[in-house]
Amino acid sequence: MSHIIAPSVLSADFGNLQRDVEMINKSEADWFHVDVMDGMFVPNISFGFPVMKAIKKHAQKPLDVHLMVMDPDRYLQAFKDAGADILTVHYEGCTHLHRTVQAIKALGMKAGVAINPHTSVNLLADTMEYLDVVLVMSVNPGFGGQKFIENTYHKIVGVRDIIRATKSAAIIEVDGGVDMNNYTKLLEAGATALVAGNTVFSSANPMQTIADLKKC
Numbered sequence: 001m002s003h004i005i006a007p008s009v010l011s012a013d014f015g016n017l018q019r020d021v022e023m024i025n026k027s028e029a030d031w032f033h034v035d036v037m038d039g040m041f042v043p044n045i046s047f048g049f050p051v052m053k054a055i056k057k058h059a060q061k062p063l064d065v066h067l068m069v070m071d072p073d074r075y076l077q078a079f080k081d082a083g084a085d086i087l088t089v090h091y092e093g094c095t096h097l098h099r100t101v102q103a104i105k106a107l108g109m110k111a112g113v114a115i116n117p118h119t120s121v122n123l124l125a126d127t128m129e130y131l132d133v134v135l136v137m138s139v140n141p142g143f144g145g146q147k148f149i150e151n152t153y154h155k156i157v158g159v160r161d162i163i164r165a166t167k168s169a170a171i172i173e174v175d176g177g178v179d180m181n182n183y184t185k186l187l188e189a190g191a192t193a194l195v196a197g198n199t200v201f202s203s204a205n206p207m208q209t210i211a212d213l214k215k216c
């Protein structure tokens with residue numbers, strides 16, 4: 001199977017949200033990456049349920065929802081109701097991560113865990129077998145358009161080793177600073193899904209950029 005491309009809606013034009021959602025529908029993209037920020041876990045607030053529901057209304061592909069939220073257990077049902085297909089929580093934001101992952105799956109969503117740049121991949125060893133997605137942050141979360149952190153390649157290889165050892169079927173998703181210069185190297189390291197915000201939406205032809213990112 002070819003790798004997954006998930007354009008980040010955070011970089012879309014919110015005054016023309018329906019237009020940008022329809023562009024992604026028509027493109028070769030696989031998922032909508034939806035970044036929810038609470039102003040506590042990260043120093044920024046993005047958007048909440050009304051905007052997410054508006055995206056869901058027009059989206060014809062799965063919503064890959066990335067929660068940059070402290071204690072996300074409070075909102076799992078609400079994200080299901082707002083249309084999340086994949087729900088990714090942060091390792092650093094959950095006290096009882098195993099329980100949270102089970103709760104996401106019990107609600108009928110795919111479960112992902114994200115790790116910040118400073119978090120060791122080894123901390124996922126005991127939950128990996130239950131995960132559908134591991135989201136390796138390649139910037140410090142909170143903002144689009146940041147510079148890619150080079151240590152990410154090394155972390156992808158580490159995640160891949162744990163996936164093998166635990167016989168997990170998890171997808172390895174990379175988020176932050178993905179561009180035309182690094183995406184091939186990320187795939188070679190073992191990434192199977194790439195998020196792209198600025199690279200897609202700041203380009204002259206976003207649909208063509210998505211098609212280019214789909215090429216191996």
Ligand code: DX5
Pocket residue numbers: 008010011033035066139140141142143144145146175176177178195196197198199
């Ligand atoms: C960062 C978000 C990312 C962001 C990616 O906190 O999680 O998904 O939108 O944007 P780019 O691709 O511009 O780094």
Ligand code: ZN
Pocket residue numbers: 008033034035066175195
């Ligand atoms: Zn994200």
